[in-house]
Amino acid sequence: MMDGPRSDVGRWGGNPWQPPTTPSPEPEPEPERHSRRGGRSFWARCCGCCSCRNAADDDWGPEPSDSRDRGSSSGTRRPGSRGSVSHRPISWGSGVNAAGDGTIREGMLVVTGVDLMSSRSDQNRREHHTDEYEYDELIVRRGQPFHVLLVLSRTYESSDRITLELLIGNNPEVGKGTHVIIPVGKGGSGGWKAQVVKTNGQNLNLRVHTSPNAIIGKFQFTVRTQSDAGEFQLPFDPRNEIYILFNPWCPEDIVYVDHEDWRQEYVLNESGRIYYGTEAQIGERTWNYGQFDHGVLDACLYILDRRGMPYGGRGDPVSVSRVISAMVNSLDDNGVLIGNWSGDYSRGTNPSAWVGSVEILLSYLRTGYSVPYGQCWVFAGVTTTVLRCLGLATRTVTNFNSAHDTDTSLTMDIYFDENMKPLEHLNHDSVWNFHVWNDCWMKRPDLPSGFDGWQVVDATPQETSSGIFCCGPCSVESIKNGLVYMKYDTPFIFAEVNSDKVYWQRQDDGSFKIVYVEEKAIGTLIVTKAIGSNMREDITYLYKHPEGSDAERKAVETAAAHGSKPNVYANRGSAEDVAMQVEAQDAVMGQDLNVSVMLTNQSSSPRTVKLHLYLSVTYYTGVTGTIFKETKKEVALAPGASDRVTMPVAYKEYRPHLVDQGAMLLNVSGHVKESGQVLAKQHTFRLRTPDLSLTLLGAAVVGQECEVQIVFKNPLPVTLTNVVFRLEGSGLQRPKILNVGDIGGNETVTLRQTFVPVRPGPRQLIASLDSPQLSQVHGVIQVDVAPASGDRGLFSDAGGNSHLGETIPMASRGGA
Numbered sequence: 001m002m003d004g005p006r007s008d009v010g011r012w013g014g015n016p017w018q019p020p021t022t023p024s025p026e027p028e029p030e031p032e033r034h035s036r037r038g039g040r041s042f043w044a045r046c047c048g049c050c051s052c053r054n055a056a057d058d059d060w061g062p063e064p065s066d067s068r069d070r071g072s073s074s075g076t077r078r079p080g081s082r083g084s085v086s087h088r089p090i091s092w093g094s095g096v097n098a099a100g101d102g103t104i105r106e107g108m109l110v111v112t113g114v115d116l117m118s119s120r121s122d123q124n125r126r127e128h129h130t131d132e133y134e135y136d137e138l139i140v141r142r143g144q145p146f147h148v149l150l151v152l153s154r155t156y157e158s159s160d161r162i163t164l165e166l167l168i169g170n171n172p173e174v175g176k177g178t179h180v181i182i183p184v185g186k187g188g189s190g191g192w193k194a195q196v197v198k199t200n201g202q203n204l205n206l207r208v209h210t211s212p213n214a215i216i217g218k219f220q221f222t223v224r225t226q227s228d229a230g231e232f233q234l235p236f237d238p239r240n241e242i243y244i245l246f247n248p249w250c251p252e253d254i255v256y257v258d259h260e261d262w263r264q265e266y267v268l269n270e271s272g273r274i275y276y277g278t279e280a281q282i283g284e285r286t287w288n289y290g291q292f293d294h295g296v297l298d299a300c301l302y303i304l305d306r307r308g309m310p311y312g313g314r315g316d317p318v319s320v321s322r323v324i325s326a327m328v329n330s331l332d333d334n335g336v337l338i339g340n341w342s343g344d345y346s347r348g349t350n351p352s353a354w355v356g357s358v359e360i361l362l363s364y365l366r367t368g369y370s371v372p373y374g375q376c377w378v379f380a381g382v383t384t385t386v387l388r389c390l391g392l393a394t395r396t397v398t399n400f401n402s403a404h405d406t407d408t409s410l411t412m413d414i415y416f417d418e419n420m421k422p423l424e425h426l427n428h429d430s431v432w433n434f435h436v437w438n439d440c441w442m443k444r445p446d447l448p449s450g451f452d453g454w455q456v457v458d459a460t461p462q463e464t465s466s467g468i469f470c471c472g473p474c475s476v477e478s479i480k481n482g483l484v485y486m487k488y489d490t491p492f493i494f495a496e497v498n499s500d501k502v503y504w505q506r507q508d509d510g511s512f513k514i515v516y517v518e519e520k521a522i523g524t525l526i527v528t529k530a531i532g533s534n535m536r537e538d539i540t541y542l543y544k545h546p547e548g549s550d551a552e553r554k555a556v557e558t559a560a561a562h563g564s565k566p567n568v569y570a571n572r573g574s575a576e577d578v579a580m581q582v583e584a585q586d587a588v589m590g591q592d593l594n595v596s597v598m599l600t601n602q603s604s605s606p607r608t609v610k611l612h613l614y615l616s617v618t619y620y621t622g623v624t625g626t627i628f629k630e631t632k633k634e635v636a637l638a639p640g641a642s643d644r645v646t647m648p649v650a651y652k653e654y655r656p657h658l659v660d661q662g663a664m665l666l667n668v669s670g671h672v673k674e675s676g677q678v679l680a681k682q683h684t685f686r687l688r689t690p691d692l693s694l695t696l697l698g699a700a701v702v703g704q705e706c707e708v709q710i711v712f713k714n715p716l717p718v719t720l721t722n723v724v725f726r727l728e729g730s731g732l733q734r735p736k737i738l739n740v741g742d743i744g745g746n747e748t749v750t751l752r753q754t755f756v757p758v759r760p761g762p763r764q765l766i767a768s769l770d771s772p773q774l775s776q777v778h779g780v781i782q783v784d785v786a787p788a789s790g791d792r793g794l795f796s797d798a799g800g801n802s803h804l805g806e807t808i809p810m811a812s813r814g815g816a
Helices: 033-039 042-046 123-127 260-268 298-309 317-327 358-367 378-391 474-482 490-498 550-561 651-657
Strands: 110-116 136-143 146-152 161-167 179-183 193-200 203-209 217-227 230-233 242-245 269-279 282-288 336-339 371-374 396-403 411-416 430-442 451-459 498-508 512-518 525-529 536-538 576-584 595-602 607-618 622-638 642-649 663-672 678-686 693-697 706-713 720-729 733-743 747-756 759-768 775-786 806-807 810-815
Touching: 042 378, 110 217, 110 642, 123 136, 123 146, 136 693, 146 622, 161 193, 161 203, 179 193, 217 720, 230 498, 230 576, 242 358, 260 396, 269 378, 269 396, 269 430, 269 525, 269 678, 282 336, 282 775, 298 358, 317 378, 317 430, 317 451, 336 378, 336 451, 358 371, 358 378, 358 720, 371 378, 371 775, 378 430, 378 642, 396 595, 430 678, 451 474, 474 490, 490 550, 498 678, 576 663, 595 607, 595 622, 595 663, 607 642, 622 642, 622 651, 693 759, 693 775, 706 775, 720 747, 733 747
Parallel strands: 136 242, 336 371, 411 498, 733 806
Antiparallel strands: 110 146, 146 203, 161 179, 161 217, 193 203, 217 230, 217 242, 269 282, 396 430, 396 525, 430 451, 498 512, 525 536, 576 595, 595 642, 607 622, 607 663, 663 678, 693 706, 706 747, 720 733, 720 759, 747 810, 759 775
């Protein structure tokens, strides 16, 4: 959409973080933790409840020295070869006694094998709703029992004592919950216990109960026995590692969700819709969350390890979601994604080109480098993946006309000169056409009662919180009622959804006066994907009281009283009898368009309006380019009459100025001669881009090759160069990059790709197109995958490669 690099690189253009021109063969060394910000740790800045850590907290642990080989310090491994879905073999232990001398005495109770029943088809995985994870290890949710089979060297006797142990971190300690000791047959502490369910010769079946407050992560598992002949300990075996996650199915877990359809949507759904554009022209795109893809769970735990989050805090969803909001962006902490709003993505991937989170997370896990580039919907999509993967009910939320308050005034201040032309050098506050963040569901024991439920988490780096770029979790209920003193970051989020837009005009003496307050311009529509369908759900009512209601005005003015300009509302007031409505034609990229203003005289006297229209391109973040077209007109209105002022805009006029999202900003201002009324309005609209058309060619069956056809027509009269397609779908296709070269002006192209489904059921195959001239082009198709006979699925890389591109010849080309 741009003919060349822009000189104005947006609000974040000056940020120092840029990827190297060529990747280094070795990862960048991480700075010493104690050298950051004068020795204050990340946790001292991010989370007050963890700021009391001292040198004795050994479970902090050093960060691994080589990021390419980093796993979780609890034993997380890189995604490697995947096993089949057949029942995992029992791990057979080599017997050692507790003294460690390797002597097995006669009569000892030796554990010769362990079966965690961890395959996807086993009872444990099905009951814990973890059977979709493409892993062979046992994955369970806390607060819920699971089954273990121990194979012993002899029959279990009543005098024998067996103890199960779970360990996580570098220096596990019982007091911190990182070393869990569970005596079999005895009541444990904190909800941990194990019971004998059945004995059958030398086989011992156990039911193990985990605490609903357990630390989440990857635990090592071992067994100790004690008998009259001595003590025995089973050596650690990587095959016996256990992942423990949050459990929204458990009423005792503070992340509990009391609606099965909510859990199916917000925890188990692997794809979703993300909304963008403007309130009047809403666009939608399908996003592949892919939280169950092989390697993604390891990546999520690696994010916590990479930041050095204390293991003792990993059972608290408030702390976990807060650190995820900090680590999904790269500022401060070399996190997952590098933000870029400049329009120049030559050193990475255009944020509009991503179709899901899997490629991003696996790249970060594999290399240890932050991935270029992201914008708000990418940060939010990745955050949804991470939190759902860890077991938190999470959804992706879009706020249209989202304010960015830079001075904590809790108002959006816009400054104009004497002729009501915008003074951009003074307009530091901005209104984003849309902004995307996350809601996650949890109780808030750290807040007074009444603030449980949906919590906002925002990983897009806009402003710092306690000195770092993170945001939330913030109770939606506190936002709704303007309780900006509630943690975390309520003032900033409140201003995003429910502040007022205040227009200031420069006077002849250089001072500024409030000439108009637009009360319904911010947070005009807040939406998310509906449960169980691809429809859009309006959730504005959760965030704000009805516009104009007493409760809504009270919330705004209560919040403003805590801001930096508490008396802003004291300067209001002027007669308003001329109404103004702005309209923009629904136009497609490459076509001419019209914008118009309708004026209506609502008084019983004639009115004369001096009207100014200024048109510029704008980034979706509200950062505007230079004005490239303007119109001035004086309109005479009879009592009760209306008149329309139209400004035509040709493609050749706007083409040289286009930026990401194809958005434009129309500033309209007017002055009513007779009454002195000031008219002011900012109207954003976008040019639509075409969709990709995907067609499935044949039935889809697990393990069998299937073909999809992708058709695209270039809407522009210019050639698209260096065109790249992306293709991705959980259970269908690992992230795949297709380089297709150039596509001529108004040309239609068709390409075909094969993939091998690895999991049955309804799946989403998602594609995108990106080029320097055109982006924000997407397509999706639902694929109903039939199971292979007698099988639940395959884990393989047959579906494609997650990081290598390939050059694809076009199957056919056609003209316009």
